[in-house]
Amino acid sequence: xxxxxxxxxxxxxxxxxxxxxxxxxxxxxxxxxxxxxxxxxxxxxxxxxxxxxxxxxxxxxxxxxxxxxxxxxxxxxxxxxxxxxxxxxxxxxxxxxxxxxxxxxxxxxxxxxxxxxxxxxxxxxxxxxxxxxxxxxxxxxxxxxxxxxxxxxxxxxxxxxxxxxxxxxxxxxxxxxxxxxxxxxxxxxxxxxxxxxxxxxxxxxxxxxxxxxxxxxxxxxxxxxxxxxxxxxxxxxxxxxxxxxxxxxxxxxxxxxxxxxxxxxxxxxxxxxxxxxxxxxxxxxxxxxxxxxxxxxxxxxxxxxxxxxxxxxxxxxxxxxxxxxxxxxxxxxxxxxxxxxxxxxxxxxxxxxxxxxxxxxxxxxxxxxxxxxxxxxxxxxxxxxxxxxxxxxxxxxxxxxxxxxxxxxxxxxxxxxxxxxxxxxxxxxxxxxxxxxxxxx
Ligand code: NAD
Numbered sequence: 108x109x110x111x112x113x114x115x116x117x118x119x120x121x122x123x124x125x126x127x128x129x130x131x132x133x134x135x136x137x138x139x140x141x142x143x144x145x146x147x148x149x150x151x152x153x154x155x156x157x158x159x160x161x162x163x164x165x166x167x168x169x170x171x172x173x174x175x176x177x178x179x180x181x182x183x184x185x186x187x188x189x190x191x192x193x194x195x196x197x198x199x200x201x202x203x204x205x206x207x208x209x210x211x212x213x214x215x216x217x218x219x220x221x222x223x224x225x226x227x228x229x230x231x232x233x234x235x236x237x238x239x240x241x242x243x244x245x246x247x248x249x250x251x252x253x254x255x256x257x258x259x260x261x262x263x264x265x266x267x268x269x270x271x272x273x274x275x276x277x278x279x280x281x282x283x284x285x286x287x288x289x290x291x292x293x294x295x296x297x298x299x300x301x302x303x304x305x306x307x308x309x310x311x312x313x314x315x316x317x318x319x320x321x322x323x324x325x326x327x328x329x330x331x332x333x334x335x336x337x338x339x340x341x342x343x344x345x346x347x348x349x350x351x352x353x354x355x356x357x358x359x360x361x362x363x364x365x366x367x368x369x370x371x372x373x374x375x376x377x378x379x380x381x382x383x384x385x386x387x388x389x390x391x392x393x394x395x396x397x398x399x400x401x402x403x404x405x406x407x408x409x410x411x412x413x414x415x416x417x418x419x420x421x422x423x424x425x426x427x428x429x430x431x432x433x434x435x436x437x438x439x440x441x442x443x444x445x446x447x448x449x450x451x452x453x454x455x456x457x458x459x460x461x462x463x464x465x466x467x468x469x470x471x472x473x474x475x476x477x478x479x480x481x482x483x484x485x486x487x488x489x490x491x492x493x494x495x496x497x498x499x500x501x502x503x504x505x506x507x508x509x510x511x512x513x514x515x516x517x518x519x520x521x522x523x524x525x526x527x528x529x530x531x532x533x534x535x536x537x538x539x540x541x542x543x544x545x546x547x548x
Contacts, residue, residue, distance in 0.1 A: 110308035112195055112301070116202040119149030121300045123158050123319060126165035127312025129304075130158070136293050136319065141208035141438040142428045142477040148205045151296045154320030159288075159327040162316035166259040166286035167333050169313030174256045174284035178232045181282055184309055189226035191305045192218060192274075203270060203298035204429040208437045208478070209392040211430055214270070214298075221274035221302060228282040236283060256284035257336040257359070261328045263349075265341040266294035266440055267395040267500075272363075273299045276338050277306065281314065288334065289317045290325050292341075294441045325349075332356055339363070340397075363397065365498045366526025369519035370400040373512065373532040374409060381531040382416040390424055390482050393439045394502040398527035402488070402495050403506045404515040410508040414486045417506065418463055424482045427469030434469055438478040439501060445478045448501035452483055455494045455503070461486040490518050498524060 110129060113119060122129040132152030140146040152158075192199075196218045204211040238253045260280045264273045269292065280287050291299035296319050307315035318324055322345070329337045330352035339349055340363040353360050370385055372378075389400040405413045427434035439445050456462045466482045468474055480502055488495050488505030495505050509515040519528055 110304045112191070112305070116149075116198045116297075116301075118147075119202070119297055121149065121297065121304075121319075122152045123154060123162070124300070124304055124307045124315065124317040125158065125162045126168075126316070127307060130161075132158070136296070136321075138206050138293075138295070138297055140205045140429075140477075141440050142205075142430075142479075143473065144476055144478070146205075148202070149297045151291075151293075151300060151319040154290075154318040154324040156324075156327050158318045158320075159324060159331065162288045162318045163259060163328070163331050163333050165313035165316050166288055169311055170256065170258045170284075170286040173281075173286055173311060173314045174258075176284070178229075178236075181284075182229050182232070185225040185228050185278070185282065187309050188306050189222040191309070192222040192225065192302065195301070195305070196222070199270070199298055199301060201430065202301075203295070204437070206297050207266060207269060207295045208429055208440045209268075209395075210434050210437050211432075213392060217268060217271040220271045224271075224274035224278040225306075228278060231279060231282055235279075254283065258285065259334050260285040260287050260336045260338055261331075261334045262287050262289045263325050263329065263337070263339045263341065264289070264291055264299060266292035267392060267397070269295040269299045270302055272340050273302055276340065277303070277315070280336075280338060281306070281310065285336070286314045287316065288328050289315065290328055291317070291319055293319070293321050322348075326352065329353065330356070334358065337361065364526070365500070365524060366397050366401065367496070367498045367522050367524040368398055368401045368527040368529070369404060369522070370402070370529045370531060371404045371512075371515045371519055372406065372409070372413065373530065374406040375533045376409075376531040377533050378409060378413055378416055382413065382420050385531070386417070386420045386424075389504045390421065390436055390502050393436055393480065394482075394504070395440060395444065395500050400504070400529065401499060403504065404509050404518055405506055406515075407508045407510055410506070414484075414506060417484055417504075418465060418486075421463075421482050421484055421504075422465040422467075424466040425469050426466050426479055426481055428473060428477070431469055436466070436482060436502065439480055440478070442478065444501060445480060448480050448499065448503060451494055451497070451499055451501070452480075452503055455485055455488075455492065455505075458492065460488060460492065460494075490521065496522075 135150040429437035485505040
């Protein structure tokens, strides 16, 4: 079967993509709309170990020829991939909103980024891949560093921002001259498979291979001896599995993992602007973003005003079907996520914290059919609360009051996670009031 874009993205049935052709399979994985669980958005073939073998073999066979193409050839082919993503963007946005649960406007932005990842590789090739010469210390000689492709790279992606994470992963790997085996997440595989198919249909056969499936398929790809580099985005537990297998074969890994990202609000921050922007970060995609704000530190003196503004702003969030234009937040992506979020909420409430469940249900009659969770804030959280310690990856946001900036920085850094953090101030270059006051004259 050829890899042209399907005429309709309704009721999609997608096979694996191996060596430039679509390959059917006996077993399929159903993809359901998290906003309406009875609705099957499409299916993908559930991969087998034979599929993994075939995909890796196709990538090995294609890698050398692809590595021999010139940057100009790759740039021209990538421009065509970007054009095709742009041409399909409206349909893809609807499809991915239905499988992922994020509202359509957010997926639309992802697609702009995804096409950009392919269109914009000229600078990447020049900056990252150009050979560099360094003095060797011996007169008349120098050291040259040249970056060469690994050969076959495994690209394993999660479900939360599937398109942009896929494009940002596969475009640089391919631009550098590698062939890839891509594995989408079973919780949002349709859009990723289609983006991969667009690339596979334009690049030489075998350069892009796609095998759908769960952890077993992911494990078979990442532990395959012919795969020389793993690019993985997902959770820490999965990363540990992958790293153990990679260690056995001394292969390189590139990980983008979870975060428990603190926001420190300084006492000179414009609270209205800060609350607006933090809420936008923390509740986008129902909080399922690796670098979303996950805990807020606020000066004791401003805490009351901050809490008031936060409650007011979060209460404006309208939760509903991802295709409902009025919705600013959709459902969470899968049952596991809903159970996790509800458990955290219940335990935080049971511990006696001031938990406010806010926002509006847009279509209450659809509520029970979808994986919806209203946005919540925990106004008096403490550092050792589970909701502060763990990556919630959902629409619950704790606020912790602090006395001094030193304390806030220590609390922000008191975590096992490392990914992102932010500091909110009216004037980032000047010390805030409390620091000025605590300075010796
Ligand atoms: P996950 O780790 O469960 O799954 C990620 C991918 O790994 C999926 O495709 C899954 O099928 C695959 N997989 C599962 N077991 C595997 C194994 N043994 N070997 C190889 N592959 C395997 O993560 P998720 O639930 O899909 O995503 C949520 C997590 O991802 C969160 O922790 C989030 O913070 C993190 N994340 C990080 C970033 C980032 O850029 N830092 C971006 C998005 C998500």
